[in-house]
Amino acid sequence: xxxxxxxxxxxxxxxxxxxxxxxxxxxxxxxxxxxxxxxxxxxxxxxxxxxxxxxxxxxxxxxxxx
Amino acid sequence: xxxxxxxxxxxxxxxxxxxxxxxxxxxxxxxxxxxxxxxxxxxxxxxxxxxxxxxxxxxxxxxxxxxxxxxxxxxxxxxxxxxxxxxxxxxxxxxxxxxxxxxxxxxxxxxxxxxxxxxxxxxxxxxxxxxxxxxxxxxxxxxxxxxxxxxxxxxxxxxxxxxxxxxxxxxxxxxxxxxxxxxxxxxxxxxxxxxxxxxxxx
Numbered sequence: 411x412x413x414x415x416x417x418x419x420x421x422x423x424x425x426x427x428x429x430x431x432x433x434x435x436x437x438x439x440x441x442x443x444x445x446x447x448x449x450x451x452x453x454x455x456x457x458x459x460x461x462x463x464x465x466x467x468x469x470x471x472x473x474x475x476x
Numbered sequence: 477x478x479x480x481x482x483x484x485x486x487x488x489x490x491x492x493x494x495x496x497x498x499x500x501x502x503x504x505x506x507x508x509x510x511x512x513x514x515x516x517x518x519x520x521x522x523x524x525x526x527x528x529x530x531x532x533x534x535x536x537x538x539x540x541x542x543x544x545x546x547x548x549x550x551x552x553x554x555x556x557x558x559x560x561x562x563x564x565x566x567x568x569x570x571x572x573x574x575x576x577x578x579x580x581x582x583x584x585x586x587x588x589x590x591x592x593x594x595x596x597x598x599x600x601x602x603x604x605x606x607x608x609x610x611x612x613x614x615x616x617x618x619x620x621x622x623x624x625x626x627x628x629x630x631x632x633x634x635x636x637x638x639x640x641x642x643x644x645x646x647x648x649x650x651x652x653x654x655x656x657x658x659x660x661x662x663x664x665x666x667x668x669x670x671x672x673x674x675x676x677x678x
Contacts, residue, residue: 435611436548442613442675451612
């Protein structure tokens with residue numbers, strides 16, 4: 411699943427560690443999501459959407475999986 | 477204001493630093509035990525010393541590749557709970573056999589034989605607490621590592637048992653079941669490194 415996490419984070423000038431702290435996850439988890447190695451759970455995807463104040467579908471793109 | 481803190485800022489505790497400190501302590505303790513054993517003529521000291529030196533060496537080797545990032549508070553709590561328990565285990569695992577030689581009463585012998593299990597209960601408690609406080613990716617990686625380790629150790633012991641019945645291979649251990657937990661822990665550590673690499677990249 412593709413996502414725009416890196417761009418959104420860069421736009422707000424947040425480090426991976428800063429975003430991780432806001433989401434209450436580790437920096438490694440943020441990195442794994444950004445690089446597409448890990449798809450977050452639904453609750454974490456909602457937390458991400460809430461942190462960026464955007465709908466989930468504007469952050470995550472399921473691509474062919476949908 | 478604490479003048480000592482301003483004069484010398486406290487270095488953040490990272491995985492690399494923890495491994496370096498514990499590895500150095502284990503190597504130092506191993507050398508001390510071997511020297512003391514040679515001076516006092518204690519035959520078991522060599523075994524303990526080699527074990528400590530090997531463990532310290534592995535930790536120091538791992539420290540070369542470990543992260544310099546400051547540890548999360550839940551990881552620091554884990555280390556505070558894990559280290560005293562594992563040190564107590566190492567002391568008891570070498571002490572219970574000589575103690576058994578001093579006791580005849582079966583109940584007391586059973587209690588002494590089970591002594592090393594007690595600190596392991598605290599090790600497991602520390603691991604479970606850390607796992608429960610971890611985020612979802614860490615839990616997933618741990619689950620995969622535990623699954624790989626359990627299946628691998630199960631298959632290995634299965635194969636060794638068949639080789640044992642054929643008389644082709646013998647572990648040279650009077651109680652092979654004692655090797656199961658250490659094998660699981662080592663297997664888990666190795667599997668976790670592989671799993672982490674897959675999720676976090678090289």
